Amino acid sequence: MKSKESIMKRTHIIGVICGVLFTAVVNTNISYARSKQAAEDMVPRSEYEKLKQEVEALKSQVRMLMEHESWVRQAVAQPEADKKQEAEAVAKVAEPKQDDKATAARAETASASSAPKKVSPEMGLQEGDREKEAEEAKIELDQFLRSQKVLFKKGDLQIEFSASYAQDTAEISPYKLRAKTAGAGVLFRYGLIDDLELDISVPFTFQELELDTRSSLAEDIGFARQDGSGLGDVSGSLRWGALHEEGLVPETTLSLNVKSDSGREGRGLTPILGPSNLVAFGLDPSLGTGFWNIGGSVSLVKTIDPVVLFGSLGYNAVLERNNIDPGDQIPYSLGMGFSLNDRVSFSAALNGAAIRRSKLDGRKIEGSGRDIHSLNLAVTVQVSKGLFVEPFVNFGLSEEATDLFAGVNVPYRFDQQYPLPFFK
Structure with missing residues (x-):
């Protein structure tokens, strides 16, 4: 309960x-x-x-x-992990077995003695040689400046082939004279020592003169043609790179120039006493000036990236011959150029010369002074390592200048060096 x-x-x-x-x-x-x-x-x-x-x-x-x-x-953590893994893998690979150390040493020696790898097969440079690579690239890019400054080091050699055509017309009432000149030549550029270069030019010339009349006074002449060919005036120059471009200081090159009289001297249009005491003219092609020239010049080059400005001024003393002094010359040039890319460069220059009055038997001939002005345009193209093609055209800007002068230059720079034993 x-x-x-x-x-x-x-x-x-x-x-x-x-x-x-x-x-x-x-x-x-x-x-x-x-x-x-x-x-x-x-x-x-x-x-x-x-x-x-x-x-x-x-x-x-x-x-x-x-x-x-x-x-x-x-x-952020992943690369560190990857680097750590790579380091561990390299450490494993880099630790050769005790038995394989001799084999690895022999393989390394054989690899060093064989041909090294190339940084740039086109430039032909060894791996790690960055300084030489930069120098080679600088020389290649500055080929259009080869007449303005010293490009080559001791033992460097370049051979430049050229072909050109020129046409000029002059009127001496009642006659009209046409001169057609074709030329070919070879130019040697050689580095004696660093900053000292020797240039030797050997030209070959063919010239044809044509004369016709526009007056009935010259019926005995009518039309005439005469041509000639052979060796032109051999010339040479010694160029010294006095100052290198740095800051506001431009590249400065001093030159000593010499031109011979190896080309056959022609009189061009020569007066001839014709029938009835009428003065006519004969034709005598000229392959050279017939006078020696000795002179010097200074060239300046300043880079204002991407444009390069250059100019030169000189003086050539023409040596008297047979009591004839054709007058000393004051040549000058002013131009600019730039690289379109690592293989193509364009340049333009105003070239000229002031020629002083001629002398005959020590007396100046009035009105014989001349001023020559021309405009030169050129494109420099690198075809392969050391080989360039440079077409150019030159227009006369004054009456005394050649009307048209055009051609092509083909410089080839040898890869090896050929130093002279007596230049230390």
């Missing part, structure tokens, strides 16, 4: 406790609903939704930043 009573009491107590708990839960829900309704009454629904969207967007940005930071850490 006692057990039943105790069970009934416990059941009653549990029921009372459950009723209390249920009442408390109901009251809590009612309070939460009332507080929520009060909050909704205090904050408008649109503002609440807007604030909710902003919070979500901020969460999204935070997640993106965290992901980006994780990716950056991995990207």
